[in-house]
Amino acid sequence: MNTLKRDFTTTTWVLIPVAIAINIAIGTLIYVLKIPFVYLDSIGTILVGVLAGPWAGLLTGLLSNLIWGLSGLNPAYTPYFIVGGVIGLLAGLFSQWGWFRSWWKALLAGLITGIISAFISAPITAYLYGGVTGAGTDVVTAIFRSLGFQNLAANFLQGLTTDPLDKTVSFLIVWLIVQALPLRFVARFPRASSVRKATV
């Protein structure tokens, strides 16, 4: 309970909407510019996890999909809010364990998170959406289906072709940002000590 109070300072509460807005802005940009292989729609979530802890990250991830859905642009992606929450939670945990102090550990954390997120999105796609999402990645799903895989397995395999890469890149970007921020700014966040040394 004490950790929650320490993590959820006013600065954290104010960071969360900005982080969700970053998720939506960059995610939309990637979509509009048609950049393949990545979504980059969880950078804000990961950032909150790193700077304010796993619970704040969890909350940001959960709210991000829900709010994006409320806006009407992407109501189909709303049920994936569980995945968003898990990404924030994992980012916070990895940061707590010091994995964001070096770039290659952050990269590895991203890879692991990507695999876990593919694992969690697969049942949602398979059971709620009948195995497809209406996006270009359905082609990959189709390939796996034609090889005889059940819906759940096909979705998981399709997720493995995109999520680990996307999360690895996102985690790296967050690592870069957190190292590039001025120390005086980072120090305002509750979990700053996980990512930067206290001395200048």
Add this chain to the structure above:
Amino acid sequence: MQSFSLFAPRNSFIHRLNPLTKLSLMGFLLVGGLFLPGIWSGYLLFLLVLLPLALLGKVTGDLVRAAWKIVVPFAISVFLIQGFLWPHGTPIIYIGPFSLKAEGLRFAIASTGRILIIVSSFLWFSLTTRPDHLMTSLTQVGFPTNLAYVIVATLQIVPRLQTRAQTILDAQRARGVETEGSFRQRTRAMIPLVIPLILGSLVDVEERALAVEARAFGHPGKKTYLVEIAQADWEPLVRWAILIGVVAVVAIRILFMLGLT
């Protein structure tokens, strides 16, 4: 106040309803779409419940257009992939070397119906509800004010951030960054865009935190509200009825599942 929402102001019966009632209606439609048995239940709910609600709310045109854009690509995908590639399915139509499987077809019909009702319920709700009124009525029944702040603030910040992203994109273009063309070029254009965008937004955070604290953010205790969200006397009763309806739907589903085994 330009906010990131689909809200379409109209003078309609639905718009005058309390946001909590509309929220319960949307909840009922979602539960119904997900739990009612049969592959046509999504379509029935859409035609018999949602379309009348949309007509009452005078948002039918916007709703159908927005839902079409999302449901049609999905439907094409699901019919093609599940219809033709269902492993060990019983073929019913032959098109060249490919065959449409019966199980795949049924699955595709059910999935599209589900997507239709999920997407259109959200759209109906967003089109007829002002986000800030929704948050005010939620906080009045106990929703945490900090969370309500997060949601309202996000809806206001997103358009500002998107304009800022466009500005940064234009500024970088003026400095010769190539934003069109090959995939490598577009990806390389992202870095001088993403980093300033994020760093700039984070600097904002400090100012906002100070501004919000100066207005007693997170201060414990009862708050009074500037805006009174109206509700008719019969609305709480309707909400209770909807709750009973939701329980009934889940019960029907459970009975159906037990009845089959």
